[in-house]
Amino acid sequence: MPLYKTIIPNSQTTVKIWKITESYEVLMEKVSLKPVALERVLGMKSELHQRGFLSVRHLLQEFGYTDADLFYDENGKPHLKDGKQISITHSFNFSAVIVSNSIVGIDVEKQRDKISIIAHKFIDYEFDYLNEDATDYIKKLTAIWCVKESLYKLFCTPGLSFKQHCLVIPFSISDKETVAWIDYEEEKHRYNINFLEFEGFTCAYAIA
Numbered sequence: 517m518p519l520y521k522t523i524i525p526n527s528q529t530t531v532k533i534w535k536i537t538e539s540y541e542v543l544m545e546k547v548s549l550k551p552v553a554l555e556r557v558l559g560m561k562s563e564l565h566q567r568g569f570l571s572v573r574h575l576l577q578e579f580g581y582t583d584a585d586l587f588y589d590e591n592g593k594p595h596l597k598d599g600k601q602i603s604i605t606h607s608f609n610f611s612a613v614i615v616s617n618s619i620v621g622i623d624v625e626k627q628r629d630k631i632s633i634i635a636h637k638f639i640d641y642e643f644d645y646l647n648e649d650a651t652d653y654i655k656k657l658t659a660i661w662c663v664k665e666s667l668y669k670l671f672c673t674p675g676l677s678f679k680q681h682c683l684v685i686p687f688s689i690s691d692k693e694t695v696a697w698i699d700y701e702e703e704k705h706r707y708n709i710n711f712l713e714f715e716g717f718t719c720a721y722a723i724a
Contacts, residue, residue, distance in 0.1 A: 519578055520610070525710060529616035531721055532578050533624070533714075534571045536609045543570035549583045568606035575613040593672040603669050603721070610717050619724040621670030623662040627716050631657045638664060638678035645686040652689050655718065660684050662720035663696050663709050670707070670722050671698055689713070696722065 520535040536543075540563050547570060549557065560566045573583050585597050596602050596615070603614050603622040614622040632648075635657055639646070642660055647653065664682040676682070676698070687694035692712060698705040711720035 519575075521714070523710075523712075525721075525723060528618065529614065529620065529723060530579070531612060531614045531622065531719075532575050533610060533612045533719065534575050535715075536567050536571045536606075536611060538567070538571075540566050540570070543567055543574065547573040547577070547583065549573065553583050564608065568611055571611040572604050572606060572613060575611060579613065579615050591672050591674065593669070603666070605665075605669075605719075607717065610715075610719075612719055612721075614721050616723060619670055620721060621666035621668065622719070622721040623665035623669070624717055624719045625658050625662050625665075627654055627658045627713075627718055629654055631661065640679050641683050655689050655713070656687075658718045659687070659689065659711050659720060662711060662718050663694070663722070666709070666720050666722040667696055667698055667707060670724060671700070671705070673700065676700060684709075 519532060521533040523531040557566050557569050576586060586594055588594055594602050594604050601616045601619050603620045605612050605622050605624045607624045608626050610624050612622055612624050614620045631654060638661060646656060663684050664678040667682050668676055681698055681700045683697045683699060685695040692710060694709045696707050696709050707722045709720055709722050711718060
């Protein structure tokens with residue numbers, strides 16, 4: 517299907533979400549790829565990953581860009597040639613792109629029970645306010661993961677730890693926003709976070 521959702525958090529920032537229902541062939545025929553991008557997508561073993569990769573290129577087109585406008589630095593962070601800030605994510609049958617004048621990060625994840633098994637790997641402080649017996653426990657874990665992943669993409673600093681350096685302030689799922697901090701090398705950075713849920717997925721984005 518075409519564009520699933522557009523969000524405009526402020527006058528300088530836009531989020532676009534794509535629901536991936538098209539086949540690999542349909543997605544491929546409607547985009548133009550740089551040779552390096554074409555080699556990358558053809559080398560992917562999973563069609564799900566191929567479709568996610570191509571849907572991001574469709575989202576770029578929705579912003580008025582092409583694959584040629586996108587490049588990555590040595591840390592794997594995406595950039596746009598016109599100097600705008602960008603962050604990219606895809607999970608199963610959804611992908612999302614955020615473009616802004618500010619530094620940004622975005623993540624989409626499917627809500628799955630198995631995230632509770634790895635919670636101890638990315639949560640420390642947040643356990644103080646989480647309740648494992650609450651009906652929204654999995655949703656909260658997923659939201660926290662998405663927030664920390666978006667912070668990681670925004671900060672893009674080798675050695676940054678979800679568990680040690682990223683803190684998410686207590687929130688309710690109904691709030692749809694929270695505050696998060698990166699506490700790294702004796703410097704604290706505060707970020708406003710927005711998140712939303714749709715069709716069993718969570719999306720969070722951070723704006724510096």
